[in-house]
Amino acid sequence: MIVGIDLGTTHSLIGIYADDGPRLFPNPLGDLLTPSVVGVDDDGHVLVGQAARDRMVSHPQQAVAAFKRWMGTDRETRLGRRTFRPEELSALVLRALVADAEAALGGRVAEAVISVPAYFSDAQRKATRAAGELAGIRVERLINEPTAAALAYGLQERPDGSRFLVFDLGGGTFDVSVLEMFEGVVEVHASAGDNFLGGEDFLDALEAACLADLGLAPDALDAPQRGQLRRRLETAKRALSSEEEVRVECRLGERAIDWRIDQQRFAHLVEPLLQRMRAPLERAMRDARLQPEQLDEIVLVGGASRMPLVARLVSRMFGRLPLRHVHPDQAIALGACVAAGMKARDRRLEEMVLTDVCPYTLGTEVARRDEQGRPQSGFFHPIIQRNSVVPTSREDTFWPVQPGQSGIVLQVYQGESPLVANNIKLGELKVPVDPRLPPEQNAVDVRFTYDVNGVLQVEAAVRATGKRHELVLERNPGLLDPRQIRERLAALAELKVHPRAKQENVALLARAERLYEEHLHAREQLQQWIARFRAALETQDELLIREHRREFGAALDTLEPA
Template identity: 65%
Template sequence: MIVGIDLGTTHSLIGVHHATGGELFPNAHGDLLTPSVVSLDGDTVLVGKPAQDRLVTHPGLSVATFKRLMGTAHERRLGERRFRPEELSALVLRSLLADAEAALGEKVREAVISVPAYFTDAQRKATRAAGELAGIRVERLINEPTAAALAYGLRDRAGEGRVLVLDLGGGTFDVSILELFDGVVEVHATAGDNYLGGEDFLTLLVKAFYSRHGIDPRRVAAADAAVVRHRLEQFKRDLTDERSAQLQLRLGGEDLRWQLEEAEFAQLAEPLLQRMRAPIERAMRDARLKPADLDDIVLVGGAVRMPMVARLVTRMFGRLPLRHIHPDQAIALGATVAAGLKSRDASLEEVVLTDVCPYTLGTQVAHRVGHQVQTGYFHPIIPRNAVVPVSREDEFFPMQDEQKQVRIDIYQGESPMVDKNIKLGEINVPLTAGKGSAGVRVRFTYDINGLLQVEVTESATGQRHELLIEQNPGLLDDAQIRERLAKLDALKIHPREQQQNLALLTRAERLYEEHVALRSTLQEWIAQFRSRLESQDLALIEQDRQRFATAMDDLEIMA
């Protein structure tokens, strides 16, 4: 039996696909939604609703929103014990599996688990590890908006169409553009923000509440802070359903009141709404679509209930989005469909599902500009939104003819400079004596579960080397932190640090990130301008800066 699981930041669900469609299983409390909260009561682990209640009563023994820590070694302390995010997620999974087994009357051994489309390689591996800790085999990871659109496309749409899915959950925001035709659900583009969700809107209300009453949050006891957050969560829900809401609570021996209009909340949240626009616009650009090309816009995720989200989408696209699918259940239902596909459910035999790589994957290269060699440039091998599974190869050559070794650094990201991307790992390849100039062929293979395999082949001998990525990207140890601080302290004033030059390079990097087709041109411009900065000739730098700015003005007009 293969189940589908939506392992969410704030709530999680589990279900299975039958011939008649997806079925979600209720937990022991009769609810389909299980809060993604864990608490310790002595030696007993509590998960879900009781643990959620203990967030207020026992904040030091309870934890939530740990999904945001997936892919890191950050530990959360509960009493005298410490848990990694994979372990906490595994406890939630075990609770969900117990509910499914109670409903099915049989042991569950395999699952399809949904993940945010913008989850990194490390976060996906951590999700798989959580499944293993929970005692199940993770058959597949499916991107959350893809899962939602899969449920939507199979259930409610006849014929062809392009659908934009906006998934604003508790901790993440994902965007996917899909085309549905002849039983095929094909992803064209995906984008998102792993640190934007309903929790951020709640945090905004908490900060506004403290500011409104002149309270320093650093002086609020943990138990009181938990109460404030809990009450403001309901306050946020009231603002979702009504035009205004009132809050009254006692804090520090004082009765506090707050009344807020929904329109005022939307004004407070404008910076968050602007952050939502960027991934939407990026996905539309990558798919080369205009608003009129879309047949439907679907909103999923609990946070889309906020009226300001629908207003934002309506302003951007000039039409009302669809919300007739239960926003909390759509992803889980899609995960059950994916599970049905894996188990070869007869009712799904005509369905084909494709997905895309959410990040650009590549390696570090050096550029030779005149007599200078500049390092640290990102060379894409698999571009973002390439349909998976995908395998791409490129050839690289050493800087010196008699070079005995070449190091292949593996990165993911959208910046032209590797230090602004995420390093996934590296592989050192010895070169056969006297044949170093022949170079190496590097092949990246990215599978449907979001896992990357790197293979390096010596062009001269055909000898192959494979990369096993072991470390978690984005995690710095104490030694690395001290090393980076020392480098920052050692910096001196240099023309490249002048604000105009820095702003120009930042603009170029933004354009590089936004326009995949123009990356080669932009990277050449960046290399030339950085070379000019190295000269420290202020007059020549000024001339190049003006030319660079004009070229980018023309580029943006054409794009």
């Protein structure tokens, strides 16, 4: 069975393409959105989702979020007794999602289509695939998030020749893609974005302004207090979408906070972030060689796109109101489900063909001669230009720089700078040549082939000898190799992860602990409620536990209305 997954920075979702179209599955708490947060409890059990998110407030050193931004790096995070790489943290979220799908379907899930930001690098895409392997599923395809959003909107059903721009602002990443529909083909013309721009950055701007107004240094708050403040500011940020002014009240230690902010000041605070959005938008349109009036529709997706100032920016730039009728938090997941249906060859999707593009330019290092004829190395020579439709294959020819060279080294890079020092090295391929031949007779034909799954194959053929050499870049420096994946998979299998059936209880206790951290006046009452609920859990009587869980949740709602 194949599922579609939106593995997001702040929230993740899972679903399938069912008889009635794409369908998303709830987690044990009944929510479609599962927070992309991982933590551990006092006993070392792993928490995923809402329980881990609440744990971040009460025990900030025992939970982590926004690790999607670290994908493709070797950064490690310590939780409890062990450390986790970004792939492992993502794998734990994927495991929880798959467990939810299996509970709803009553069968095993073995394959998935996972959405990734359009501007994810080669390393980040491979790290996402490794996360799927660590979670025990085969990743059939990675689909760019704006492309998935287009499928959710049913843009493939529009008249031939229709052109669309998809604007995707999530919690941690920003993507924009220009797509065209013709003869049953959804083709991506251009993609651009910023992997470090999202709703979290808008929250950072609010936090900085709040602390400045209160005369507090950024390090004045301890981790639990900062977590509590950011939670209140997140609520305020959402309220600013519909209210002219919002008030933030909370108690941080002995200090009572009472802060106000209005829409006008918020817009001023985040203006630099809005300006950062302009460059990818303009770049995508330039690469697609289109003018704003040539677009038929503009689609907004991603939770952070709810902010009115984002819609205003898009409306000003393109001279029209964007589409927003599909739930912005669910659009990418729904599109991933459609893509999963395509992979499963659902008969209703047989006539649809989906193409994508290579988000970065791929090439090799070359030397160029200066005015005196001396070779100067370090220059980037593009072979596959960014926004080339994939799968794609391009060939170029290279020669040794000096007479007597016994070989050339093909240094493979990804990036947009004319100098390789500013680009990302993906690997290298050493190609022997005959040192007795002059350079002009030692030509090497080099072919780059890039597929829809982000795998780059480099082939080099020496004309003089006919010998061929190959490099398949399935791994980048800092990523896990197959042996390391097997080791990490075994380590993850030994982790004590709370079973799905207990998630409601775990999440409720984590919420109570967070409220205990926040509400000094209600601590005694909260302790009594926690003790009573723990006693109910000890009975192992499901009917009694369900009754106490309902009462416990209602009691917590009196402190924190939904």
